[in-house]
Amino acid sequence: MLCLLACTRHHSENEKLLNARIDSLQKMIDNAYRPGLGEFMSSIQLHHEKLWFAGKNANWKLAAFEINEIREDLTDINRYCSDRPETHFMPMIIPPLDSLTKYIQQENSSSFKQGYLILTNTCNSCHQATKHEFNVIRVPATSSFPDQDFEPGTPKK
Ligand code: HEC
Incomplete structure (x- = not known):
């Protein structure tokens, strides 16, 4: 009995x-x-910009890499920001990403440019849908990364 009490x-x-x-x-x-x-x-913005200079320079390997980075960010948003109601609009970005991925695989410069515009418009459509219309995304004019060579091939000296 004592043991029972002690054990409990x-x-x-x-x-x-x-x-x-x-x-x-x-x-x-x-x-x-x-x-x-x-x-x-902000990370998506960075890869969206680099994606443009990669595609513009027909650097298809880099373009494939950058579009994949955007997809990884989207996966992380779904994982870590699911409490944000804006994430319900996320599916709208998938078809433009899929088309652009296809043009990158086809190494098609003119389709790439069109697909990039559609992707960029979809970024803005979501910003409008989520009342962030003041965040306006466009095709970048100049690179923010002077230390990165967007041309394909081995490093130039
Ligand atoms: C699911 C809807 C949606 C999609 C798709 C989307 N955004 Fe956003 N974006 C938002 C929301 C919501 C915010 C505001 C986030 C916050 O509260 O800080 C935002 C903010 C931003 C900002 C401002 C970040 C800052 O702090 O300065 C940039 C830049 C941006 N988005 C770029 C993009 C780009 C580029 C794309 C397309 C490749 C894109 N977004 C696609 C919903 C979206």
């Missing part, structure tokens, strides 16, 4: 310890840094 007490002490541990782990998860939608968008 021991058991409930363990449970308390475990619960405290779970609480502190939950706090750590809640406080862990998670990028917000705006940060993912």
